[in-house]
């Protein structure tokens with residue numbers, strides 16, 4: 001429903017939002033029931049996920065065809081950019097909650113449990129044996145938790161992964177230059193390189209998880225260190241996965257001949273997202289793996 | 294900031310003009326990308342939630358009418374207080390403000406619609422599903438959440454019913470909806486504002502919502518993080534809030550209130566905006582201290598992120614922490630005071646008239662101030678040691694939220710309703726409704742101050758005998774206040790159906806603002822062409838042009 005020929009663009013009505021809401025309700029409601037042993041719940045959750053994926057592709061497909069059909073103008077593009085930028089900011093705040101939890105445990109709750117400050121009685125009455133340590137390998141009450149035998153060493157896989165992600169940021173920028181300069185081959189190679197680096201990163205991450213669970217007994221149930229470790233790296237890995245899928249979609253659009261040097265919002269949005277994921281990883285590498293002492 | 298629309302895309306446009314009105318049939322409301330349609334949906338949703346949450350409040354007041362347990366089980370009572378709080382905060386107040394933003398921001402900034410209309414539709418259509426999921430917990434085995442709207446661990450982790458996981462996902466969905474709504478408002482204000490309108494020309498409602506939107510995108514994800522940690526603590530063996538694993542239940546409170554305090558400002562900044570629109574209209578003077586209002590709003594927003602632990606003075610935090618949070622909290626009353634003084638000064642020597650919206654606005658200024666003052670008292674550590682977790686806190690936040698946030702919404706609805714539907718409401722009934730509501734709300738909440746000072750704890754279904762009289766009074770006030778909403782519903786529906794048609798574009802003769810230059814009732818599409826700068830300046834309600 002566009003309003004004025006030469007000024008504003010308001011898109012047509014759409015069923016996708018309601019489809020998305022239904023999918024989301026099935027996915028989350030089903031998941032919640034499956035947590036309490038409902039087999040039907042698991043089925044509902046899968047159905048919900050399928051609906052959500054269908055919605056994302058349908059909705060984005062419509063946007064892409066409208067964009068390629070020339071319906072959008074610069075103002076629409078700018079709205080998209082503002083929207084994406086602040087969406088990424090909200091993601092930053094989501095990660096901040098988990099980083100905050102990690103710093104809080106490390107700087108406050110663990111020393112307090114060991115009696116620091118005015119907490120002598122806390123320590124004496126609750127777990128007198130406990131002494132503060134970080135990364136927390138020995139929990140206040142080790143019996144109920146998976147006690148790790150060792151931790152993931154920063155200068156092994158995590159360092160390699162840091163390199164991979166930093167390189168992927170560079171290859172993506174290289175591809176972006178190619179897009180500006182209309183060098184199609186370089187653009188495609190740059191995208192393929194970025195995607196490959198992302199996939200290798202994920203492979204290493206999966207390997208590291210298997211190693212942590214299988215060999216080190218470092219699990220989500222390993223006290224608060226295990227909790228922050230797996231939720232931070234887990235959500236990060238989830239974002240890398242999403243980012244990789246989005247990069248693949250962008251690559252397919254490039255192959256179909258979409259995007260011009262002036263007009264490539266989707267490319268930019270995904271690039272921003274990728275760099276954001278990259279920056280979060282740096283935070284993880286530094287604070288989760290490296291400066292743990 | 295706003296792209297000049299003249300230079301926009303004369304090139305890319307290949308689209309025919311099909312400038313039609315609303316689609317016929319019910320599907321209009323499902324598919325709509327129109328900011329007003331979506332705004333009205335938000336308003337009706339919020340009103341239904343207000344009635345559901347209100348019904349729960351009636352159960353609470355019924356049980357508290359007299360000492361002793363009479364009507365409901367304590368467990369059910371706790372479900373009522375929990376659900377009442379959650380539904381009012383996430384289902385009624387926040388959606389109502391987003392609804393008003395949707396309906397009013399595009400006309401106020403001379404724009405065509407919201408910047409991301411389809412996402413706007415999604416922001417709304419998540420809500421009914423999330424609301425249903427939240428309400429459904431009450432019918433599950435083990436009952437609904439009963440740990441209070443603040444869902445502190447370990448009550449919400451170790452000791453909570455299974456239905457809590459549904460509650461968690463409902464919060465995720467509500468948060469997702471709010472974040473998308475906020476992003477949309479930011480993009481709209483930055484990008485769809487008429488090019489002749491500078492930032493400091495924006496009406497205050499737009500300003501306050503613009504700033505609120507930043508609060509939302511910074512605070513809601515933190516809430517999402519908190520409920521996610523709850524979810525994994527409950528189901529996947531993490532120990533964020535479990536001291537045996539090195540975590541800390543008090544950490545939950547820190548994370549919650551890092552969200553929670555900005556959240557209370559999310560519910561009051563738009564209210565400040567509405568009142569700042571209404572008072573100049575009926576005082577027939579430009580708003581006093583416009584720029585100080587903008588700066589005060591911004592400073593409140595920034596400060597709101599650094600005061601959260603005033604909710605936690607009694608958790609055993611170090612004295613240095615108490616001191617810091619006490620002073621930071623009290624600092625917020627400076628910009629808040631600036632606002633109150635500016636409203637009063639706007640009215641000072643104005644040619645005041647007391648139409649219905651103005652009555653509500655004035656009631657807001659007086660009663661919100663009472664809430665602000667009790668907030669100050671609570672912010673003082675030695676005093677809070679006495680008041681914390683008593684009915685004094687309940688009195689405080691109901692003054693700021695009911696006679697603050699909710700009253701501003703009612704004021705806004707009466708102010709803009711004739712513009713929306715083209716009819717005037719029944720002013721006689723509305724006057725009766727005003728006095729009925731304002732008197733009963735004070736009968737309801739004012740005695741709670743005394744109860745709290747005398748030491749009555751909050752969130753209990755029974756109490757000792759010395760609290761009986763004030764509780765009885767509060768309950769009677771509560772029932773009366775509850776009934777007033779039936780009358781409100783009647784007034785609104787009657788206005789839409791049979792109200793006397795209003796012909797003037799400027800419904801209130803001295804109202805200023807671009808929204809009053811549009812015809813009444815407001816056309817389906819808002820500005821199809823940019824209003825020129827001269828008009829914007831002429832319509833500014835804060836400078837004397």
Ligand code: HEM
Nearest residue numbers: 557561603604626665668669671672681682686690693694
């Ligand atoms: C002048 C500014 C304000 C100050 C100094 C202030 C201070 C406080 C303090 C210290 C508490 C904690 C009391 C306790 O639990 O012991 C509190 C509670 C509360 N305040 Fe305020 N407040 C102010 C304004 C507001 C506003 C504008 C709102 C919302 C619109 C609000 C909503 C609440 C709520 C909902 C609670 C209770 C939370 C709970 O425990 O359930 N306050 N306030």
Ligand SMILES: [Cu+2]
Nearest residue numbers: 554557603604
């Ligand atoms: Cu607060």
